Structure formats: C-alpha cells, structure tokens
Amino acid sequence: MRQLHLILLGSPGAGKGTHAEYLEKELGITHISTGDILREAVAQQSELGKKAQQYMDAGQLVPDELIIELAQQRLQQPDCTSGWLLDGFPRTVAQAEALTQLIEESNGSEPLAVNMTISDQEVIRRLSGRRLCRDCAQIFNVYRDNIGVADPCPTCGGQLYIRTDDQPEAIKERLKVYQDETAPVIEYYRRQGQLITVDVAGEQQQVSQHLLAAIKAPQASEK
Numbered sequence: 001m002r003q004l005h006l007i008l009l010g011s012p013g014a015g016k017g018t019h020a021e022y023l024e025k026e027l028g029i030t031h032i033s034t035g036d037i038l039r040e041a042v043a044q045q046s047e048l049g050k051k052a053q054q055y056m057d058a059g060q061l062v063p064d065e066l067i068i069e070l071a072q073q074r075l076q077q078p079d080c081t082s083g084w085l086l087d088g089f090p091r092t093v094a095q096a097e098a099l100t101q102l103i104e105e106s107n108g109s110e111p112l113a114v115n116m117t118i119s120d121q122e123v124i125r126r127l128s129g130r131r132l133c134r135d136c137a138q139i140f141n142v143y144r145d146n147i148g149v150a151d152p153c154p155t156c157g158g159q160l161y162i163r164t165d166d167q168p169e170a171i172k173e174r175l176k177v178y179q180d181e182t183a184p185v186i187e188y189y190r191r192q193g194q195l196i197t198v199d200v201a202g203e204q205q206q207v208s209q210h211l212l213a214a215i216k217a218p219q220a221s222e223k
C-alpha cells in the first residue's frame with residue numbers, strides 16, 4: 001500500500017492534536033507533534049528546550065533552523081517508514097520547502113496537507129478551556145468534559161495542567177503569528193495541488209470522522 005504522509009494545518013486550538021490521536025489509530029501512521037517534542041525538551045531543560053522556551057511562552061515561533069533540524073531527525077526514525085502525520089510542522093514557507101526537499105530525497109511520495117478551518121472566536125474558547133494530563137498527555141476541555149478546577153485526569157488519575165501559552169496574551173500572539181507566518185503555508189500546498197480543506201467547528205467525534213473520510217477520498221474535498 002502507498003505510504004500516507006499527512007500534514008495537519010490549522011490555527012492554534014483548531015484541534016490538530018486531538019484529531020491526530022484519532023487519525024493515528026485509524027490509519028496506523030506515526031503522529032509527530034513538534035509542539036509536544038519541544039514541550040518535552042523544555043521539561044527536561046535540554047539544550048533545545050532552553051533555546052525554545054522563551055519563544056514558546058511568548059506564543060512566537062521557534063527559529064526555523066532549530067525546527068527543521070528537529071523534524072529532519074525525527075522523520076528519519078524507523079517508526080516513520082510506514083507513513084507519518086505531522087502536527088505543527090511545517091509552520092513557515094521555509095519549513096515547507098525543507099520538508100519538500102526531505103521527501104524528494106527519501107521516497108518522493110506526495111504528501112497531503114489538511115487545512116483545518118475554524119473561527120478565532122471558537123479558538124479562544126477552546127484554548128482557554130484546554131487542560132492536559134501530565135501523565136498520559138490526553139487533551140481535555142472544561143467546556144465539554146465536565147472537569148472541575150482541581151480534578152484529576154478522568155482517564156488515568158494524573159494531574160491536569162494549563163499550558164503556559166494558553167494565557168490570553170500568548171493566544172493573541174499565536175493567532176497573529178499564524179496569520180503572518182503559517183497562512184502562506186496553506187497557499188504553498190494549494191499551489192502544489194496537495195491541499196484539502198475541512199471545517200472543524202463541529203462536535204469532536206463527527207469532525208474526526210469527517211477528517212478521516214476527507215483524507216481517504218481527497219478528490220471529493222476542495223483541492
């Protein structure tokens with residue numbers, strides 16, 4: 001079977017991480033989140049983490065050279081040979097060009113970019129209600145999952161936390177950065193004929209199924 005190479009594009013809080021978990025299971029491909037890798041590096045205070053932290057906390061992008069090297073190394077790991085799903089990369093045109101070059105140098109297959117669309121108003125609501133589990137990394141939302149302020153993770157009992165960049169000022173900056181830096185990436189994949197667009201404003205399970213159907217039959221979605 002042809003390897004599947006998927007790129008999830010969408011503003012902060014569009015649901016990339018949430019739906020990536022579902023798609024990873026359904027499609028049997030490796031989910032790679034540059035945001036998760038960076039947060040792990042920050043938690044461990046590795047060299048990468050120390051360099052990335054100030055940018056992340058302020059809602060700004062980590063410099064291209066750091067991220068491109070990180071992505072190149074991750075995509076060469078053995079678990080990527082059966083296909084991958086990128087969440088949070090590429091985020092600038094320079095990153096997209098580096099990814100194209102990397103794919104051309106490996107197997108040359110065509111990636112499919114999925115543009116997940118949602119209003120800024122819904123993004124702000126979702127991010128202000130987001131909670132993550134320190135132990136199992138599952139993503140929740142106080143507006144949907146019936147979670148109180150000090151409640152433990154409903155799945156594993158671990159501690160729930162709020163991401164530093166989910167504060168109002170950082171959310172505002174991330175939305176601006178998305179428009180300035182990442183919106184051109186959507187046009188990059190549209191020009192290559194490798195883009196589909198999916199409205200992700202609805203209920204989570206329905207959106208997941210809608211995304212899966214659009215990925216399986218991309219010709220039926222807007223290219």
Ligand code: AP5
Binds near residue numbers: 010012015034131203
């Ligand atoms: P990253 O971790 O990639 O953050 P992001 O792109 O801002 O996206 P989020 O993780 O905030 O949102 P999401 O779309 O995954 O939404 P989620 O599924 O959680 O990056 C963080 C930082 O790292 C960046 O700011 C930057 O500094 C750095 N970085 C990372 N990659 C980089 C790169 N390539 N270049 C440079 N810097 C980079 O959902 C949000 C909430 O909504 C959750 O609570 C969820 O439960 C809820 N939700 C989801 N779907 C639904 C639904 N359908 N209905 C109701 N609620 C829903």
